[in-house]
Amino acid sequence: MSTRQIRLSGAGGQGLVLAGIILAEAAMRAGYNVAVAQSYGPEARLGASRAEVIISTEKIAYPQVDKPDVLLCLSQEAFDKYLVGLGEEALVLVDSSQVLISTNHRKPKIIALPLQRAAMEQVGSKLVTNVVALGALNALAGIVSWEHLATAVAARTPSKYRDQNLKALDVGRALASGASLA
Amino acid sequence: MNNQELVQGNEACARGALYAGCRFFAGYPITPSSEIMEYLAREMPKVGGVCVQLEDEIASISAVIGASWGGVKAMTATSGPGFSLMQENIGYAAITETPCVIVDCQRWGPSTGQPTKAAQGDVMQARWGTHGDHPVIVLTASWVREVFEMTVLAFNLAEIYRVPVILLLDEVLAHLRENVTLPVAGELQVVERVEKTNGSMPSFGAGARLMVTGMAHDETGFPVQGEKAAQLLKRIVGKIEEHKERLVRYQGFYLDDADFLIVSYGITSRAVEAAVERLRAGGVPIGWLDLKILWPFPDKPIREIASHVKDILVPELNLGQLVREVERAAAGHAPVSHLGRVDGSLITPEEICRYVREKIARVCL
Amino acid sequence: MTRDYRQYLRVEKLPHVWCPGCGHGIITHAIANALAELQLDPDTIAVLGGIGCSGRASFLFQTDAMHTTHGRAVAFATGLKLARPDLHVIVVMGDGDALGIGGNHFIHACRRNIDLTAVIYNNAIYGQTGGQLAPTTPTEKRSTTSPYGNVEHPFDIARLAMAAGATYVARTTSFDFPEIVRFVKRGIAHKGFSVIEVLTQCPTYYGRLNDLRDPSQMLYELKSQTVPLDEYHQMTPEERAGKIPIGEFLCEERAEFVESYYRLCQLGRSG
Structure with missing residues (x-):
């Protein structure tokens, strides 16, 4: 049996639910069972928000993540909140352009990358930070094949922004290839 | 796939x-x-x-x-x-x-x-x-x-x-x-509305000159009182009560040799499913009744199962609602307890496993 | 040639339940006359009423009819009309029904300009429940819940309907039977939300509590208080005091909701 539990956390408006949907759709296309649960506050923007993706070869009974083995943090609040309760070998990806990592955090494997800065400088829009993050996350955690992920990105983004999002995926992937531990 | x-x-x-x-x-x-x-x-x-x-x-x-x-x-x-x-x-x-x-x-x-x-x-x-x-x-x-x-x-x-x-x-x-994979056309039964035939209803604009009212009424749609009003109420409530056996819908798991029973419904059933599999794998004689229709309530099956289990647990995301019905249906044959959660999060499989193991330890002392 | 108005009434259900001297029978009779003069097929008509004395009118029409819940007749009618654009849907409501508990539905029906004909039986009081204060009770008038006189201001239904977007608005009194018939006919023929307000007498409560016990006296009172619209426009503010303008306030064309919705469907299906 193989199950991955992925938590994508940050603030409302950062496209975390969409990122979760894209990841799940890619995994579904690869033949896995998937569940995407979302959690958000009453605010449409900037409140704490998270999407949880479970990818499994088995039937997914309980639909929420209890011990994430992959965690993405796009806001300080999310980083401070979700660093506890992780799986033993969890991988944590943090957007260093939005989160300050205090030196106390040594236990989980934390990788810090300037995701938002890369989105702005290399793709030209802050709005694709979620897809840059997906690219980086997939490069680091090896969740799905790049082919399935690119297909899902293309299927779930408006045609007008398709090329921009596909580029964002590549930028994230490249960013992670040169990544080192924080 | x-x-x-x-x-x-x-x-x-x-x-x-x-x-x-x-x-x-x-x-x-x-x-x-x-x-x-x-x-x-x-x-x-x-x-x-x-x-x-x-x-x-x-x-x-x-x-x-x-x-x-x-x-x-x-x-x-x-x-x-x-x-x-x-x-x-x-x-x-x-x-x-x-x-x-x-x-x-x-x-x-x-x-x-x-x-x-x-x-x-x-x-x-x-x-x-x-x-x-x-x-x-x-x-x-x-x-x-x-x-x-x-x-x-x-x-x-x-x-x-x-x-x-x-x-x-x-x-x-x-x-x-x-x-x-969602059902394709024809895969699920769809009951059509057939006008003016038995078990169905006429509609406005069909020449029936219908009278529809929320007042107590007779079969012509005009107000009545007393015994005729009582007849109306008993008939409309009876539509469901009299077909209760046909309407109740639930799924039972591991009931034959269960000493402990969980009754659940809705999203909570997913945590229960995960928990029951784990408990069974650990040799715990747990059974599960997963309710699909809450009302009419399945009194009869719950009473039957209650007569041969030691304990019943009802996990719900509230402070105790359907548990009252389970308790009523169990009619004292087995004690019924409630595991409620109201912080906005789901009840987890771990919570259920822990609760059941502690309960069993107490009951078996 | 007109049809017989009795074809549109469940005459076997008469006599009606209203008090002696009540004006509701006059209005109901006038609506039946309007239907007869328009020669509408009774099977293309639906009459919906709410709760209150006026709601009982829904039991009297020899058409499909629905006696709904308090204040909600317009909302029920909105669903029926959307589902069945082929029907003439007439909503009979009281003043408390339409403007008190149902006020929100009423203004939104005006705003949408949905093709319904709303006839408001305005007797300025809650009759069925025993003479309580209505949103239309004039200031200083007594009801069982304003025993020292009403300190609030009443709604002007016609002005409210116009401000909210109704496209046919008329007001008359139960004194003028032919005018009720004329306005209801115009309202039914009009494509859009039509409001016909009929000021009427409740001798049992409004009259008794306000020293106007005799129904005929109340009818004359309604007549003397009201002024045709064109005359009203010629009057000075001083002359207008205590007078209520009656007549056809508005009849204008504006996109109708149900038609607009189905046009959208056509576009969606062809595009």
Whole structure:
């Protein structure tokens, strides 16, 4: 049996639910069972928000993540909140352009990358930070094949922004290839 | 894995409604149900149906009843606060024997509560929310595909019994996306409305010169009092009570050798499923009753199982609602305890396993 | 040639339940006359009523009829009309029904300009429940819940309907039977939300509580208080005091909701 539990956390408006949907759709296309649960506050923007993706070869009974083995943090609040309760070998990806990592955090494997800065400088829009993050996350955690992920990105983004999002995926992937531990 | 789609619970509900032949939706925005109306606002015009956002939930249920008498299958969807506003006219639908479907995506607490958090706090409201004795059927679902199936079933039962049918979902399931293969045309039974035939209803504009009223009435639709009013009430309540055995729907697991029983429904059943598998793998003689229709309530099977188990647990996302019915049905044959959670999060499989193990340790001392 | 108005009434249900001297019978009779003069097929008509004395009118029409819940008749009618655009949907409501508990539905029906004909039986009081204060009770008038006189201001239904977007608005009194017939006919023929307000007498409560017990006296009172619209426009503010303008306030064309909705469906299906 193989199950991955992925938590994508940050603030409302950062496209975390969409990122979760894209990841799940890619995994579904690869033949896995998937569940995407979302959690958000009453605010449409900037409140704490998270999407949880479970990818499994088995039937997914309980639909929420209890011990994430992959965690993405796009806001300080999310980083401070979700660093506890992780799986033993969890991988944590943090957007260093939005989160300050205090030196106390040594236990989980934390990788810090300037995701938002890369989105702005290399793709030209802050709005694709979620897809840059997906690219980086997939490069680091090896969740799905790049082919399935690119297909899902293309299927779930408006045609007008398709090329921009596909580029964002590549930028994230490249960013992670040169990544080192924080 | 052919024809797999990533579908959200609310979308499955909307698509189930279209599949069942629903061609009228009226609603008012409310978290966490709004995606149902948003989906139908896009899709209804394409099939020539009506999706309209009205001024409030009272107007929505009113319009649904009006449309149903126009001969169209009709539905509304809401959450707790809106469900409360609809209650008077749910009673009107019951006494006028108007088929209609009301979806309640339950959220936390009374009043505004926690609008983005899941709960199962409307179970009793679904049964007893409107005033006076009345018939009602309440369905629930645990999986995205099941949301689709139960929505279709809700329309079928509404047509067969001519009652308002309530589908209780919750915030997590409403927003959950899963890979599913949804039913294709012809795969599920769809009960059509046949005008002026036995078990169905005539509609406005068909020459029947109908009189529809919420007052106690006779078969001509005109007001009556006393014994005739009593007859009406007993008949409409009896429609469900007398067909209870046929209506109850549940699934039993590991019941033959179970010493301990869990009774659950809705989203909580998913944690129970995970927990039961773990407990069984650990040799715990646990059994599980997964309820699909909450009302009418399955008294008989629960009484039977209660007579040969040592303990019954009812986990719910509330402070104790359906547990009362389980306790009543168990009729003292087995003690019934409640595991409630009301912080807005789901009950986890771990919580259930821990609770059951501790309970067994105590019971077996 | 006109049809017999009795074809549109369930005459076997007469006599009606209203009090002696009540004006509701006059209005109901006038609506039946309007239907007869328009020669509408009774099977294309639906009459919906709410709760209150006026709601009982829904039991008297020899058509499809629905006696709905308090204040919600317009909302029920909205669903029915959307589902069945082929029907003439007439909504009979009281003043408390339409403007008190149902006020929100009423203004939104005006705003949408949905093709319904709303006839408001305005007797300025809650009759069925025993003479309580209505949103239309004039200032200083007594009801069982304003025993010292009403300190609130009443709604002007015609002005409210126009401000909210209704496209046919008329007001008359139960004194003028032919005018009720004329306005109801015009309202039914009009495509859009039509509001016909009929000021009427409730001798049992409004009259008794306000020293106007004799129904005929109340009818004359209604006549003397009201002024045709064109005359009203010629009057000075001083002359207008205590006078209520009656007549056809508005009849204008504006996109109708149900038609607009189905046009959208056509576009969606062809596009």
